[in-house]
Amino acid sequence: MTQACAVVPTLNEVAVAPGTVARLGELDCLDGILVVDDSPDGATAAAVERGVDHDHVGTIVRDNGADLSGAVVRGIESVSADHIIVMDGDGQHPVNAVPELLGVLEDGADVVVGSRNATGGEVVTDWATHRRILSEGARQLSQLAVPLARRLSDPMSGMFAVDASLVEPEALRPIGYKILLEILGRCPISQVREVPIEFGARAAGSSNLGLREQWQFIRHLGRLTIPARQPNVRVQEVPVDE
Numbered sequence: 001m002t003q004a005c006a007v008v009p010t011l012n013e014v015a016v017a018p019g020t021v022a023r024l025g026e027l028d029c030l031d032g033i034l035v036v037d038d039s040p041d042g043a044t045a046a047a048v049e050r051g052v053d054h055d056h057v058g059t060i061v062r063d064n065g066a067d068l069s070g071a072v073v074r075g076i077e078s079v080s081a082d083h084i085i086v087m088d089g090d091g092q093h094p095v096n097a098v099p100e101l102l103g104v105l106e107d108g109a110d111v112v113v114g115s116r117n118a119t120g121g122e123v124v125t126d127w128a129t130h131r132r133i134l135s136e137g138a139r140q141l142s143q144l145a146v147p148l149a150r151r152l153s154d155p156m157s158g159m160f161a162v163d164a165s166l167v168e169p170e171a172l173r174p175i176g177y178k179i180l181l182e183i184l185g186r187c188p189i190s191q192v193r194e195v196p197i198e199f200g201a202r203a204a205g206s207s208n209l210g211l212r213e214q215w216q217f218i219r220h221l222g223r224l225t226i227p228a229r230q231p232n233v234r235v236q237e238v239p240v241d242e
Contacts, residue, residue, distance in 0.1 A: 004083040004102050004161075005032040007075030009068045010044040010090075017044050017089035018051035025054035029099045034079050035059045035089065036071040044089070068158075069174030069182060077169045085161050086179065087114075093159040097197045101161040109193040110166055113152055113180065114159035120196035121154070138217060145225045148184040151192050155181060159197060173223060176216030185224040 006024050010017045017035065024033050033056060037045035042061035049059055060078060062071060072086055083105050087093040097114055104112045115121050117139075135156065142155045149155035160180050166187050174182045183189065 002083060002106065003031045003081045004029055004085065005034060005079045005081035006030055006085040006087065006098070007072055007079065008033065008035045008087060008089045009038065009071035009075065010035055010048075010088075011038045011068070013039075013044050013089050014047045016091045018048050020089045020091055020095065021048050021052045021057060022054070023095040024098070025052060025057060027095070027098055029102050030056075030085070032056045032058070032079060032081065034075050036075045036078075037061045038067065038071050067175070068177045069179040072179040073169050073172050073174055076164065076167055079164075081164055083161060084164050084167070085159075087159040092200050094197050094200065097159070097195060098161075100195050101159075104193050104195060105161045105163065108191060110163050110189045110191045111180075111183065112161045112193045112195055113154060113157050114197040115152065115154035115157060115194040116197060116199045117153035118194045118196040121198065122196075123199045124201060134214070142178070142181055146181050146185045148189060148192055149181065152194060154194065155184065157197075175219055175223065177213055178217060181224060 008017070008021060008024070021033055021035060024030060033054070035045055035048050035057070037059060039045070039061075045059035045061045048057065060074060062074060064070075075086075076084060083102055085098055085101060087095075087098075093114065101112045101114060116123050139154070139156050143149045146155065156178060157180060158177070162183060166189060167183060168187060171186050172182050173186070184192070
């Protein structure tokens with residue numbers, strides 16, 4: 001029987017993450033939920049442990065910095081499931097879209113992206129004009145850098161489902177927030193699909209997007225565009241007795 005697990009990276013989301021995880025726990029399509037917390041004091045993980053009464057919810061507290069991509073990779077390494085859902089804990093990603101994403105994955109897709117830009121998708125949060133311009137520019141840059149991203153209307157999405165057998169954590173070199181681009185660029189993915197989602201307003205707290213994150217994004221695209229230098233390997237011919 002196919003098993004599915006949600007990986008939820010968090011950072012200073014004490015007020016909202018327990019509610020998100022509790023709603024995920026009500027879904028019959030999930031066999032487990034793992035919160036990977038980058039909060040400096042592990043407060044978000046502690047809030048989930050206190051506030052969510054589900055046996056199949058686990059938490060990991062990382063102490064090596066706030067890096068959403070790294071948190072997701074840590075989560076993927078730590079769960080045993082056939083299918084993995086990745087989504088934020090801040091309430092902006094719709095929990096009710098999880099069954100549809102997993103259903104499309106079951107139908108044969110390798111990755112299914114929750115898209116704000118697909119027909120039927122929507123961004124309901126009140127983004128400032130400069131934020132919308134940044135988002136559109138980042139989308140276009142990602143499509144230039146990652147060929148598979150050109151098949152998607154929303155390659156910058158933080159909500160997606162993936163066939164776990166195709167993700168090799170040791171092959172990933174993530175930096176910053178866009179783990180989907182890393183998976184599309186480095187894993188043997190061929191079939192990508194989208195499901196429209198409504199990207200909601202943040203229930204509490206503020207965005208972690210700043211100049212540091214924007215610079216990390218540019219560096220990440222550079223890594224995906226320019227292959228890592230491989231060491232010189234000498235091949236020695238082995239004589240064959242005739």
